[in-house]
Amino acid sequence: MALTLIQYPKCTSCRKAQKWLDEQGIAYESVHIVENTPTQAQLTEMYQKSGLPLKKFFNTSGNKYKELGLKDKLAEMTEEEQLALLASDGMLIKRPIVTDGKKLTIGFKESDFSETWK
Numbered sequence: 680m681a682l683t684l685i686q687y688p689k690c691t692s693c694r695k696a697q698k699w700l701d702e703q704g705i706a707y708e709s710v711h712i713v714e715n716t717p718t719q720a721q722l723t724e725m726y727q728k729s730g731l732p733l734k735k736f737f738n739t740s741g742n743k744y745k746e747l748g749l750k751d752k753l754a755e756m757t758e759e760e761q762l763a764l765l766a767s768d769g770m771l772i773k774r775p776i777v778t779d780g781k782k783l784t785i786g787f788k789e790s791d792f793s794e795t796w797k
Contacts, residue, residue: 682707682796685717686775693775696787700777705796707777716769717776719762725776726762729783733761736785738773747771 684700684707686693700707717725726733734753738744749771753761765772777784777796784795 682777682779683710684708684775684777685710685712685772687712687769690774692787696775696777696792699787699789699792700796703797712769712772712774712776714769716766717772719766722762722765722772725778725783726758728778728781729785731785733758736765736773737761738771741770743768743770 682700682705684693684697686697686709688694688711697709722736726736729735737749737753739750744750749764756764773785775785775787777792782795784791
């Protein structure tokens with residue numbers, strides 16, 4: 680299965696991930712995270728397959744995260760509420776997300792990409 684790169688074009692990490700995939704000759708489908716925000720069901724599936732804590736899916740350095748005061752609110756919310764919140768606004772989701780349907784990486788770290796996608 681080809682990779683899906685869920686990204687925001689103006690995001691520096693997303694551009695680095697895209698460049699890395701291009702340099703490796705790895706095919707992927709690019710999905711704009713704001714225009715095509717993953718649904719709650721898609722996010723739930725990604726979260727379950729990732730084995731990562733749900734907090735890792737939040738763009739904690741983003742303005743929206745800070746505006747909503749989520750640093751203090753997340754601990755009080757259920758997983759379902761957090762997933763619904765993520766699905767409500769693509770700018771709340773940490774990016775890029777790269778997945779082949781089985782594996783997943785969030786953010787861009789070259790060592791993780793080499794280990795997971797090479």
